[in-house]
Amino acid sequence: MAITTEVGSGAAAGTVQSLPAPPPPRLVHRTPLALLRSAATVLPTRLLERLAARMIGRLGRSHPRLLRNLERMAPAVIHIAPHDLPYRFVLTVGRTPVTLGIAARDASGADASVVASVATLVDLLEGRIDGDTLFFRRDLTISGDTSLIVGLRNVLDRDELMLADEIARAFGPLAPPARALARALDHVLERVGTRLAAMHRTLHPPSGSGADLEAQLERCRGEIEALAARLGRLEARQKRRDEKAA
Amino acid sequence: MSARYLELVCPAGTPAALRAAVDAGADAVYCGFRDCTNARNYPGLNFDPDELREGIAYAHGRGCRVLVAINTFPRAGDAGPWHRALDQAAAAGADAVILADIGVLDYATRHHPGLRRHLSVQASAANAPSIAFYRQHFDVRRVVLPRVLSVEDVAQLVAESGIETEVFAFGSVGPMSEGRCFLSSYLTGLSPTSEGACAPASHVAYLERDGRVLSSLGEVTLNSFARGEPAAYPTPCKGRYVTHGRASYLFEEPVALNAIGILPELKAAGVTALKIEGRQRGRAYVTHIVGTFRRVLDALARGDFPATALDELRGEAEGGRDTFGAYRKGWR
Structure with missing residues (x-):
């Protein structure tokens, strides 16, 4: 039986190299962040709830395997909490249909929670950064049932999901203006x-x-x-478009 | 691309990670089924037979081979899942299977003689007689060497055994007796060698208290990290224990193996292939690590070495630190 010769402190300490973790490269694409941040900051909760529900509905068509894998998970409520947004997202998995809702920042009742900045979460969701790396760097914290978060991370990582596309698709026929609106809102x-x-x-x-x-x-x-005033006009325009689309 | 310097064998925990590894320049990708037959049996990870078939088609279409790890040890009287996994890997068109258990090796030899067999690191074959045994009885074509050998040991073993060898080049390390480690089973009741998961996520918990993060496995707290201190997986071998009033890493520190600085030495030792650990990591990790190794190997083949590569992977390492591990042997 082979026993380790792995180095630690002591005689071989010089072979272990340590550096302060370099700052992660700024990888975030602007559009999904703009969409998310603008939507979550400006739009009313009711509208956000509807957008989230439509996004999950569309996932069934654009990423059917992803939705099936979410349904196959153990039944659970998972909170995805961007610490720089006024809301947290409530994902219910392990049942049909899978649901995505909005809750107050301090809402409770989760079987597991993951907390990070919205930029970090978007990077993670779109596969631009590794969840374990974020955890090692302490850029992401999890609580509750760890296996749920690991399972969710792995299920999401199986599909190449582009959040901007999914959010925009949730606007249905208004997808192109939604993108323009998001850019405008972000600019404002x-x-x-x-x-x-x-x-x-x-x-x-x-x-x-x-x-x-x-x-x-x-x-x-x-x-x-x-x-x-401009924000108000943009909101009203979006409301009219949304009512027309509904 | 220049002539191959060393073969690059890369991890894929998901179909997306497989595509990422192929696109980033892997020569071969290794993966496993979504069950207890492989040593990375984590929730949401791994392949079903259809996904494996699709992944193999994607890889073969781009000149990359796919190796299927069926490298855990069957439970007594229940070899069915392991036999089924072998049949499915063969049917899917795998280029090789990576096996550890002699019963599974025997089944593969008798039922799929044309399917190339590699000996998993889980078999812990670290000397020439051991390797000769597997070669003689199961026609094993390649051995994945345990992470316990110095470069000199590797060179000697290659010379003595005359077999293809694959060595770990990057990723998690533990003070394990490869394939024989039961440490986490004492805390979880689940065997890493037959259930396929060391420190399974279902038994891991993190708790914030007084500005520190406590990590635990089962009922046992294994570590406590101060604010800003790089964190690590809560595996028993990397727990911080208090002895003589001082908390320290008694067995192993949270650190990742990184052999990128000694690739010429490994090449000179006669190594055939480099293995990147990390099927449990995301596709971003795969893209970064594989892409970096590809760039360095191609540069070495041209007679160059990009010195900047020495430090660039450290951010992905457990605990934010890396080591040459046993390759530059040093006892505590």
Whole structure:
């Protein structure tokens, strides 16, 4: 029987090489992130629920084997919780039909949960990064029944799933405008972020008079109101399109 | 591509990973069925017969071979799943089967004599008489060597046995007596050698407490990681145990084997093929590791070596660290 000669500390310590884990390459494609983040940040919960349900419905046609494998899993409720979104996703597997819903960020009742940033989860879902690597780096945490998360990861990794396509398909005939809308929403959200940063700089200027500050603040208020109005119009447009599609 | 320097044998836990390995430049891919007959029997992983057939067609269409691992040990009186797996691998057109148990080897020899047989690392054949036995009785054509040999040992074994050898080049390592390790069964009641999973996920748990992550197997806490500290699988051999008031890795540290820096030495030792461990890892891992090894092997065939490759795989390693392992032998 062979016994290990594997090195550890001590005499052979020099052969074990350690580095701080390099920062993971930025792999995220912009579109699915834009779709997800925009949808989850701006759209009402009810609409998100419907989109999620339609996405699962479409998976039956676009990835039938994936849906069958999800149905074959042990019956369970799995929470997928992006820590930078205001919601978590509730996936029910091991039964027909498999369902995907939306719950509050602090919802309970999961048999197992996986928590990471939305960018990390999208990378994982689309197969651009390895789940174990994320776990080793502590970029992903899991709780509850580990075998459910391992099983889900392996089932998802079997199929080349493109989240952007699936989300867009969930919009049905509105898929092309949905993509455009998502890009627009993401752009608006980015602009809001930029403006907020600008406002912060304005509020903490290296120098400047009170009158200048007042004027700049007023301009920022105007910008935010304009952006809010545009967001409202985009939401209304989407609502009309959605009602027309329904 | 330049002439082959060393054959690159790559893992595939799923059909998508198989395609990823083929596309990234694998010379051969190894995989297993979705049951207890292979040593990576994890939930959601592995192939059914139809998926294997499709995977083989994909690989063969691109000049890549497929090896099927049927490398666990049958339970007493229940060899049926292992025999069925052999029949299905042969029917699917596998290029070789990777076997460990002598009963399974015997069945393959008698029922599928034309199907090439490789000896799994699980058989733990680490000396010339042992290899000669398998060769004489079962016409084994290649031996996957246990991860317990130095480069010098490998060279001597190749010279003595005169058989094709395949050695591990990257992936998880443990202080195992290959194919004979029962450590995790004491904590889970499940045998790694006949159920096909060391530290099965059904018995693994992670708990956040006071800013640390506690990992456990069964009822036993095996490790505790501080915030930001690279984590590892909770296998008993890589647990952190307290002795004389100090917590340390008594058996093995969470670290991955990485032989990319000594490939010329392995080539000079007479090795035929390099094996990448990791059927339980995702297709992103497969693409990254296989692609990197392909690039390095092609460079070596041209007489170059991309020095940057030495560090680039460390991020994928368990515990964020790598080692030459037994190839540069060093006892504690």
